[in-house]
Amino acid sequence: MVPDPRAANGAGHWHPFAVPAIDVIDSTWVGAPPAVLARAVADPGNWRRWWPGLELAVDELRGRKGVRWSVRSVAESGDIGLTGTAEVWLEPVCEGSVAHFFLRLDPAPGALLTAAGRDRVAHRYRCLAKSAFWGLADQLDPGRIERMCARPAG
Numbered sequence: 001m002v003p004d005p006r007a008a009n010g011a012g013h014w015h016p017f018a019v020p021a022i023d024v025i026d027s028t029w030v031g032a033p034p035a036v037l038a039r040a041v042a043d044p045g046n047w048r049r050w051w052p053g054l055e056l057a058v059d060e061l062r063g064r065k066g067v068r069w070s071v072r073s074v075a076e077s078g079d080i081g082l083t084g085t086a087e088v089w090l091e092p093v094c095e096g097s098v099a100h101f102f103l104r105l106d107p108a109p110g111a112l113l114t115a116a117g118r119d120r121v122a123h124r125y126r127c128l129a130k131s132a133f134w135g136l137a138d139q140l141d142p143g144r145i146e147r148m149c150a151r152p153a154g
Contacts, residue, residue, distance in 0.1 A: 020084055020104040021113055022122050027100045028133035031141035034064040034090040034097045040136055041067055041088045041099070050132035051125060056086060066090045071105065081108035082121070096141070101129040 030037055040046060047056050056069040066088040073082040084105035091098045103125050107113040 020106050022082065022084070022103065022105040022118055022125075024101065024103040024122050024125050024129070026126055026129050027098050028130060028137070029093060029096055029098050030133055030137040031096040032136070033095075034092050036140060037090055037097045037099060037136065038064050038066065040140070041090065046132070051086075051128055054086070054125075059085070062089075064090060066099075071103070073105070080111040080113060080117075082106065083108065099133045099136075101133070103129075 042061055044056075047054075053074050055072045055074055057072075058067060059070050060068040062068065069086045071082075071084050071086045082105040084103070086104075087100075087102045089100040089102070091100060105121070
């Protein structure tokens with residue numbers, strides 16, 4: 001067994017079902033096929049804009065299925081240092097795709113993360129993910145809003 005860095009005394013062990021301190025899960029439908037959406041998700045130029053404060057290193061480029069990263073928080077004032085994983089999994093649904101976003105982070109060994117701090121970080125990245133994917137939806141399917149809001153003739 002590998003020692004669990006979350007255990008304060010170092011005596012704990014990693015468990016495959018261990019829950020990370022910060023566990024963000026979100027899904028957003030985008031009116032574009034996975035192949036189109038995958039190009040935007042795989043573009044490193046988007047990552048810093050979408051998730052400021054995180055450094056992402058690609059673990060797996062999955063083509064039409066998305067990307068998996070190793071994640072490290074970039075030092076900001078008061079940042080305790082967080083590490084973990086992120087993933088965007090693209091699933092074909094109807095005439096578009098669902099972008100599933102997963103972010104799992106733990107504090108650095110010995111660092112203290114309060115419940116309020118955990119909630120603040122989770123909320124921040126949940127909102128940033130929604131903003132990123134809603135922006136992509138607007139960019140990749142600009143007529144979506146007009147079609148949704150169009151009134152039937154007659």
